Amino acid sequence: MRNLTTRLVILLMLALMIITGIYDYVRLGRERERLVEQTREDERIFAETLALAVSRNVRWGRTTAELKELLDDILARPGLVAVAIYAPDGQVVAETVSPGAAAPTLDDIVRDALASKEAVSALVSAESGRLLRYVQPFRWPGRQTGAIEVRQTLAGMEREFRRAVRENVLSRLVVLALFVLSVVALTRWSIARPIRALMAGAQAVGRGDLAQRIEVARRDEIGQLAEEFNRMATNLQMAHDELLHQAEERLRLEQEVHQAQKLVAVGMLAAEVAHEIGTPLNIISGRAEVLERVVPREHPERRHLDVILKQTERISGIIRALLDYTRPRRPSLRAEAIVPIVGRVADLLLERSRRRGVRLELDLPIGLPRVLADPDQLQQLFLNLLLNALDASPPGERVRVTTGPDPLLPAEGRAGIIRGKVEGPCLPIHVVDAGKGLTAEELDHVFEPFFSTKGRGQGTGLGLPIVEEIARAHRGEVEMLSIPGRGTEVIVRLPLAGSGPPDPGGRTRDSAAEAGAHGD
Numbered sequence: 001m002r003n004l005t006t007r008l009v010i011l012l013m014l015a016l017m018i019i020t021g022i023y024d025y026v027r028l029g030r031e032r033e034r035l036v037e038q039t040r041e042d043e044r045i046f047a048e049t050l051a052l053a054v055s056r057n058v059r060w061g062r063t064t065a066e067l068k069e070l071l072d073d074i075l076a077r078p079g080l081v082a083v084a085i086y087a088p089d090g091q092v093v094a095e096t097v098s099p100g101a102a103a104p105t106l107d108d109i110v111r112d113a114l115a116s117k118e119a120v121s122a123l124v125s126a127e128s129g130r131l132l133r134y135v136q137p138f139r140w141p142g143r144q145t146g147a148i149e150v151r152q153t154l155a156g157m158e159r160e161f162r163r164a165v166r167e168n169v170l171s172r173l174v175v176l177a178l179f180v181l182s183v184v185a186l187t188r189w190s191i192a193r194p195i196r197a198l199m200a201g202a203q204a205v206g207r208g209d210l211a212q213r214i215e216v217a218r219r220d221e222i223g224q225l226a227e228e229f230n231r232m233a234t235n236l237q238m239a240h241d242e243l244l245h246q247a248e249e250r251l252r253l254e255q256e257v258h259q260a261q262k263l264v265a266v267g268m269l270a271a272e273v274a275h276e277i278g279t280p281l282n283i284i285s286g287r288a289e290v291l292e293r294v295v296p297r298e299h300p301e302r303r304h305l306d307v308i309l310k311q312t313e314r315i316s317g318i319i320r321a322l323l324d325y326t327r328p329r330r331p332s333l334r335a336e337a338i339v340p341i342v343g344r345v346a347d348l349l350l351e352r353s354r355r356r357g358v359r360l361e362l363d364l365p366i367g368l369p370r371v372l373a374d375p376d377q378l379q380q381l382f383l384n385l386l387l388n389a390l391d392a393s394p395p396g397e398r399v400r401v402t403t404g405p406d407p408l409l410p411a412e413g414r415a416g417i418i419r420g421k422v423e424g425p426c427l428p429i430h431v432v433d434a435g436k437g438l439t440a441e442e443l444d445h446v447f448e449p450f451f452s453t454k455g456r457g458q459g460t461g462l463g464l465p466i467v468e469e470i471a472r473a474h475r476g477e478v479e480m481l482s483i484p485g486r487g488t489e490v491i492v493r494l495p496l497a498g499s500g501p502p503d504p505g506g507r508t509r510d511s512a513a514e515a516g517a518h519g520d
């Protein structure tokens, strides 16, 4: 059976019906016996009184006709079906019988009464129903004994009894119906409702909503069940969170191992390249410098020499970047103010930003907390970020360096990637540009060594991997957010230098850099 309430109601009803059924059966049986007994008693009193009257009349020598008249009057009494007077020899002297009833004759019951001179009563079955017979002996003239018999039908009583049974059954049914209704209402309210709440909770948890709790403010078993359920859900949630945390930790470790492997591979390659290319490159640039000195400035082929010198410089730049990337980075960390570091980088890029027509804006407030930093490495980090931002920005735009807890780029249409992991309080530095931005797929690759969208000979694809390396070495993290066509934001989060004094650098709006933006 699907429904608990229905099942409970049916079981209760069955139990109730059996109990009240047995009780009523016994009670009504007794009642019936009592009624018969009462009728018997009534009949006895009546028969005794009648016997006295008849005995007197017989002694006075009344004729049979007169006796019969007497009996006819008596028969008017309700329930009587026959009255008869027997002489000592058992002959019926006078009788009166209601229509349809059998006429009294001498039989064992009468003989018994005459012989014993004691009243005899008997319950006999007749066609018209049960009959109660009562034979009362009385004194007959001449020291003899006659008898009078009264027959009473029990049909009326039976009818009455059947009506009582009917009423009884009916009232029982009404009580039962009321009972069922109240049980249904009660179970709905006190069992079905909280159980439904339990079920809803269990289903929600089954669907994975581990934050689900059941509110049952009761102290009974259902309340305890709800409490246990809630405890279980809490444990599940804790276990779930723990697993999630472990998985994240594993992923972080894997990423670190991956990064280290990349470093080793690129490092071997870089050493090889530096060794193989470095020497011939030095020879080429040496010879070119010699030629530069000897070839006159006006010489028509002099421009080839300039190209050679520029390109050899590029090649050594690439080799430097490779070696730089793979150089083991063990920073000497100390409490440092961030503003002077970023300021130095801005100074370095002054000329470049002016040429590109991009305004470089430093928007860092007074009193920034100090971070744990290796200034040289952080300088490298911000240099790489600002170079990328400048490269991506069209003329007339600006590149901002600022701080704050939340990204400046709106969340809509924004993709992101994060490297490293910072724990505890940190200082976030944002580098924001309004350049061409990056797609989510591109973002997935930007931290891979040699990934570059810049034209051939333009980018090494090592700028961001170095940024990641330095951020990790500072136990910090770097997050890159971008909306294609709208701009890019890189947030570097660096752990604070404990409870050191705040950064004395103050607000630095790099006027030189700003001036540069208006330059061309």
Ligand SMILES: Nc1ncnc2c1ncn2[C@@H]1O[C@H](COP(=O)(O)OP(=O)(O)O)[C@@H](O)[C@H]1O
Residues within 6 Å of the ligand: 384, 388, 389, 392, 433, 435, 436, 437, 438, 446, 451, 452, 453, 454, 458, 459, 460, 461, 462, 463, 464, 465, 488
């Ligand atoms: N601020 C930025 N805006 C748009 N794209 C960027 C930005 N910074 C980095 N990128 C993309 O990430 C790539 C990798 O950057 P990086 O590692 O510095 O290498 P490189 O600058 O030598 O190409 C770049 O080629 C560019 O496509």
Ligand SMILES: [Mg+2]
Residues within 6 Å of the ligand: 384, 387, 388, 459, 461, 462, 463, 464
């Ligand atoms: Mg770069």
